[in-house]
Amino acid sequence: MRIGIDRFGLAIPDLYVDLREVALRRGDEPDKYTIGIGQDEQAVAPSSQDIVTLGAAAVMEFRGDIDDDRLGLLVVGTESGVDSSKASALYIHRLLGLPESVRCLEIKEACYGGTAALMMARDYVAAHPDKQALVIAADIARYGLATSGEVTQGAAAVAMLVSAAPRVLDIHDDSIVRSEDIQDFWRPLYTDCALTRGKYSTLKYIEFFDDVWDRYREAHGCGLDRFAALCFHLPFSKMGLKALRSVLPQAGEEQQRKLLERYQASTRYCRRIGNAYTGSLYLGILSLLENDDTLRAGDELGIFSYGSGAVGEFFTVSLAEGYAGNLDRDGHLARLAHRRKLSVDEYEAVFSDKIPYSAKDYRTDEKYHAGPFVLTDVTGQERHYAAR
Numbered sequence: 001m002r003i004g005i006d007r008f009g010l011a012i013p014d015l016y017v018d019l020r021e022v023a024l025r026r027g028d029e030p031d032k033y034t035i036g037i038g039q040d041e042q043a044v045a046p047s048s049q050d051i052v053t054l055g056a057a058a059v060m061e062f063r064g065d066i067d068d069d070r071l072g073l074l075v076v077g078t079e080s081g082v083d084s085s086k087a088s089a090l091y092i093h094r095l096l097g098l099p100e101s102v103r104c105l106e107i108k109e110a111c112y113g114g115t116a117a118l119m120m121a122r123d124y125v126a127a128h129p130d131k132q133a134l135v136i137a138a139d140i141a142r143y144g145l146a147t148s149g150e151v152t153q154g155a156a157a158v159a160m161l162v163s164a165a166p167r168v169l170d171i172h173d174d175s176i177v178r179s180e181d182i183q184d185f186w187r188p189l190y191t192d193c194a195l196t197r198g199k200y201s202t203l204k205y206i207e208f209f210d211d212v213w214d215r216y217r218e219a220h221g222c223g224l225d226r227f228a229a230l231c232f233h234l235p236f237s238k239m240g241l242k243a244l245r246s247v248l249p250q251a252g253e254e255q256q257r258k259l260l261e262r263y264q265a266s267t268r269y270c271r272r273i274g275n276a277y278t279g280s281l282y283l284g285i286l287s288l289l290e291n292d293d294t295l296r297a298g299d300e301l302g303i304f305s306y307g308s309g310a311v312g313e314f315f316t317v318s319l320a321e322g323y324a325g326n327l328d329r330d331g332h333l334a335r336l337a338h339r340r341k342l343s344v345d346e347y348e349a350v351f352s353d354k355i356p357y358s359a360k361d362y363r364t365d366e367k368y369h370a371g372p373f374v375l376t377d378v379t380g381q382e383r384h385y386a387a388r
């Protein structure tokens with residue numbers, strides 16, 4: 001049975017900052033950000049936009065394709081959860097008016113959570129072939145102003161409808177996984193900014209990729225030539241490139257050129273949005289499918305998912321017949337183009353206006369309310385969301 005992604009949805013904050021301007025403010029060379037790190041712009045999420053509002057907005061792109069009688073599972077993969085107990089999936093479930101018969105939960109393992117959710121959804125559909133499952137990979141990546149991670153912040157939600165006979169891509173049951181308890185990146189419960197051993201994290205990312213790829217090609221007796229493209233978790237666009245370069249010598253010259261060209265297409269959205277943690281890999285796949293018109297139905301993609309802490313997984317997908325007709329390239333490019341640019345001062349103010357880690361009441365700034373759903377306030381220690 002073919003099982004995979006039937007529809008993709010994307011939500012991004014409507015605010016962004018130009019990273020060349022941030023570089024100058026921090027006394028850094030703009031080229032370090034745009035070439036050395038490979039990021040041009042960064043999505044900025046005001047406090048009214050969290051993983052709930054972005055996640056629900058991403059699903060709205062294909063709400064009409066969800067069959068309420070067939071939907072059985074809603075899983076949110078995130079490391080920006082809004083509550084230590086209640087799943088964000090339940091807020092999203094209400095905002096979208098989904099039926100009570102849907103099983104709702106949230107899943108966490110750093111940037112790997114989206115893949116964990118997707119694999120759970122695939123297994124669910126394998127066991128219940130008539131059902132649909134909804135996966136949301138949503139995150140707000142924050143390191144703090146003037147930190148070395150600042151250039152790799154960002155925010156987005158990618159929603160995926162998983163079913164049998166998918167119209168966009170088939171997910172193959174061929175994963176190779178590596179899990180190991182390491183301390184490369186983490187976020188203590190009392191802060192909304194991540195801590196990281198930056199250089200170490202980049203080395204572990206490459207080590208995990210090399211390991212799962214080596215084991216994959218050994219297990220499946222294949223080489224890089226089998227793949228039309230490789231897609232990577234993209235904390236920043238240079239990261240996947242470093243991993244890709246570590247294996248490129250295994251391919252012939254023409255294949256190397258093709259993989260590099262398609263890699264660039266996979267980073268188009270990341271360069272303008274930044275890191276979306278669990279969503280980044282799926283943002284990269286979407287970026288490739290929407291920005292490369294040389295791919296064909298049946299083409300296979302090798303996929304590397306990495307979540308710090310750490311879990312790495314390599315699996316493959318293949319493109320469904322007519323996949324391009326089930327995407328929304330023009331809509332996504334228009335949304336990127338129509339975002340509001342913030343000055344560095346405005347970005348710093350929006351970044352610093354956040355929900356306190358205390359019982360104090362808080363109202364979000366209506367000036368920045370945007371999108372179909374917003375967080376209006378946190379009063380009496382409860383979050384309140386509204387449709388606009």
Ligand code: CAA
Nearest residue numbers: 029031032035036037148149152198199201202205235308
């Ligand atoms: N022109 C062009 N390039 C320049 C330059 C200039 N003027 N100045 C510097 N560069 C280059 C450097 O040579 C370097 O290139 P290489 O990496 O190819 O050697 C690159 O710009 C970055 O420079 P630094 O190494 O000096 O950068 P940094 O020390 O400020 O930190 C970082 C970079 C470690 C990625 C940091 O931004 C960070 O900690 N980010 C968060 C952690 C992260 O994203 N880790 C990724 C792996 S973990 C993961 O994937 C999970 C996740 O989502 C977080």
